[in-house]
Amino acid sequence: MKLLDRKLTDKINDMINDIVETCSRILSxxxxxxxxxxxxxxxxxxxxLKLVLMHDRSQLSPAQxxxxxxxxxxxxxxxxxxxxxxxxxxxxxETNTIALVANIPILRGK
Amino acid sequence: MSGRVIVVTSGKGGVGxxxxxxxxxxxxxxxxxxxxxxxxxIGLRNLDLLMGLENRIVYTLVDVIEExxxxxxxxxxxxxxxxxxxxxxxxxxDKTAVNSDQMKDICNKLKEDFDFVLIDCPAGIEQGFQxxxxxxxxxxxxxxxxxxxxxxxxxxxxxxEAKEEILSYKLVLNRVRPKMIQSNDMLGVTDVQxxxxxxxxxxxxxxxxxxxxxxxxxxxxxxxxTKAGTAYNNIARRILGEEVPVPDFxxxxxSFVDRLKSLFMATARV
Numbered sequence: 001m002k003l004l005d006r007k008l009t010d011k012i013n014d015m016i017n018d019i020v021e022t023c024s025r026i027l028s029x030x031x032x033x034x035x036x037x038x039x040x041x042x043x044x045x046x047x048x049l050k051l052v053l054m055h056d057r058s059q060l061s062p063a064q065x066x067x068x069x070x071x072x073x074x075x076x077x078x079x080x081x082x083x084x085x086x087x088x089x090x091x092x093x094e095t096n097t098i099a100l101v102a103n104i105p106i107l108r109g110k
Numbered sequence: 111m112s113g114r115v116i117v118v119t120s121g122k123g124g125v126g127x128x129x130x131x132x133x134x135x136x137x138x139x140x141x142x143x144x145x146x147x148x149x150x151x152i153g154l155r156n157l158d159l160l161m162g163l164e165n166r167i168v169y170t171l172v173d174v175i176e177e178x179x180x181x182x183x184x185x186x187x188x189x190x191x192x193x194x195x196x197x198x199x200x201x202x203x204d205k206t207a208v209n210s211d212q213m214k215d216i217c218n219k220l221k222e223d224f225d226f227v228l229i230d231c232p233a234g235i236e237q238g239f240q241x242x243x244x245x246x247x248x249x250x251x252x253x254x255x256x257x258x259x260x261x262x263x264x265x266x267x268x269x270x271e272a273k274e275e276i277l278s279y280k281l282v283l284n285r286v287r288p289k290m291i292q293s294n295d296m297l298g299v300t301d302v303q304x305x306x307x308x309x310x311x312x313x314x315x316x317x318x319x320x321x322x323x324x325x326x327x328x329x330x331x332x333x334x335x336t337k338a339g340t341a342y343n344n345i346a347r348r349i350l351g352e353e354v355p356v357p358d359f360x361x362x363x364x365s366f367v368d369r370l371k372s373l374f375m376a377t378a379r380v
Binding site: 040041042043045046048049050052053056057 | 257260261264265268291294295296297298301304305
């Protein structure tokens with residue numbers, strides 16, 4: 001009788017483990033799917049707003065951005081040889097900060 | 111007596127400047143202050159409609175400026191509150207009918223007789239805006255939790271900062287939908303404050319009763335138990351110097367299960 005009991009409890013335990021595992025697997029994939037397709041539109045709005053306000057407030061015209069780009073190229077070119085055309089300069093909004101991001105491909109050192 | 115001259119402005123149209131002016135003005139008067147509201151949206155006047163005074167307008171702001179009547183003659187008394195008056199905008203003229211010095215002059219005269227001169231500003235940042243802010247010492251910036259409205263509010267704040275006569279400006283966040291904020295589908299109160307970094311004067315939840323109140327020409331602060339009416343009344347009390355906390359619209363209310371649980375806990379303790 002005791003032996004039978006032990007077997008039964010083992011079985012039940014196994015079953016419970018199985019159920020828990022399955023459930024958590026389903027839940028975790030579901031959570032992932034949800035995250036992938038419905039990121040909060042609020043955060044989108046906030047980041048876009050921060051970026052656009054950065055532009056508005058700095059009052060940097062496209063011409064000024066272009067000038068800054070050219071001047072940066074000149075300065076950097078004194079130290080390394082870079083690909084002028086591929087240089088990419090823009091304002092980017094991270095979660096909490098706005099950054100001036102420059103991507104400067106270096107061809108070779110001088 | 112030297113009253114406070116407050117301009118209600120937003121940059122973007124349709125965010126609730128006129129509604130806010132009508133309700134804050136009415137609520138201030140209900141709280142005992144002597145208030146005059148000036149509609150500076152010349153050619154597109156609407157404050158008279160929201161106050162239900164459209165049939166009583168005889169003289170307008172432009173008539174006063176062109177000296178066709180005395181300032182006192184152009185002030186229309188509210189239907190209910192004797193301490194509340196309206197100076198309407200001319201409907202058949204445009205913004206060039208008034209200049210900043212004339213506006214400043216009118217504000218200075220009115221603040222001798224009233225505790226509050228509340229100026230309803232037109233949308234935009236052109237002459238009409240410049241006129242509206244000319245005589246003001248304080249500003250209320252109305253915005254909604256939408257990108258375009260927040261961006262325009264930021265621009266307005268920049269322009270107000272440049273004007274040294276404006277001593278303080280505060281934000282009213284209008285048409286807030288708590289459920290959308292709670293599900294992260296709308297910019298929240300703290301988000302907008304983060305972005306604009308301006309002191310908060312109040313938050314008005316979206317309320318269908320606003321439409322009813324506009325239909326009737328009766329400010330919503332005169333309607334009993336409305337969300338927006340209460341919020342506007344709280345704003346008036348804050349302007350008068352009272353400490354009234356802003357309700358939390360961002361934390362979801364406790365769920366049914368939570369409430370049941372706390373009920374059980376309470377009973378168990380008893």
